[in-house]
Amino acid sequence: MDTAKPMRADARRNYERLVEEAKLAFGRHGVDASLEDIARSSGVGIGTLYRHFPTREALLETLLRDRFDSQAAAARELLDHPSPIDALRAWLLDLGRTSARYRGLSDSMMTALTDETSQLYASCHAMQGAVSHLVDRARRAGELREDVTSQEVLLLAHAVAWASEHVGTANGVDRLFELVFGGLRAS
């Protein structure tokens, strides 16, 4: 189905350079990094950036596409995992790590979920679908609260990613995730 005509050589060169520089810029400054800076450091005019990526979300989506795909695949595989709750936990932790990849990304992803015109919408919606199967299975197994929805679970994974932006230590996501997933109360 990838019937797209091959790109012209100069176009492909610029496209790839933009992706590389965008990774750096988003990594350094979060998802609000200046697009003009990215164009500049790619040695390209701002118009060229917009030709390839009509919105900031489109650029983000390109940077994350591989990751999204592998997450979707992981969700399918984890449906066969012997422990439903561990499967859910593992998948969510991974989602949290993705969402913590760039500062502000958790926010963008949650916002995209309520905006069908966002270029991130499809990916985020897919995540929602993936998690809902894992949640259902864990709930049926009696390992998850009866009343918790998959939206809530997804949201909390993103909330953990958001929170980890504000914590000094490296493994912030993992630790906070454990607290939320394992509970705060003494056992």
Add this chain to the structure above:
Amino acid sequence: MDTAKPMRADARRNYERLVEEAKLAFGRHGVDASLEDIARSSGVGIGTLYRHFPTREALLETLLRDRFDSQAAAARELLDHPSPIDALRAWLLDLGRTSARYRGLSDSMMTALTDETSQLYASCHAMQGAVSHLVDRARRAGELREDVTSQEVLLLAHAVAWASEHVGTANGVDRLFELVFGGLRAS
């Protein structure tokens, strides 16, 4: 100790008008609302806004000061509450509600905590101090995990507030707070 000279009449008028309009604007557009818009709708030049509130954080702090004060007082009183865990829960829920007051506020508050020059720093630091006493008491009573720090608890309260910005229902904070505080696992 309020030895501040009384404001000139025009200054006081403008100050109060700015506070009112800022409440509206932050309520409508979140903490990133345009300061020039706030000045305009207050019938005042942008320079006048900056004279009264040198930074966005200073303006925010003014809008929230009363709330911060009453929260500090509540923390002191709750130290006498018969149930340490309920005291902590109640106080945190209230903090979550404050932090959910304006879109983006959770982010500002957490960021302020690591920036001593922020005009929100003092208030946020006070919150941190308040919660640490409540956390210590709950932990000593064996009602909270041994290993959880008060920073983590505070952070999770803000994370819940952040998450509630992305949920349609009205009582989002309360519901998510219950999930985090009560745990996701089946009981």
Add this chain to the structure above:
DNA sequence: TAATATAGGGAGGGGGCCTCCGTTTGGCTA
């Protein structure tokens, strides 16, 4: 090599942040 679809580039309009400094005015004093 010439034609042309494709791609590049950047000026320009819109908006926001914040500072600086010339202008205005409230309130006090004589």
Add this chain to the structure above:
DNA sequence: TAGCCAAACGGAGGCCCCCTCCCTATATTA
């Protein structure tokens, strides 16, 4: 009541960013 001046006002201007539009350049194909 008039005059003074510290206090307050206000907005132009410099800087940055977003995004569009349209003229220019060029890779590819015939």
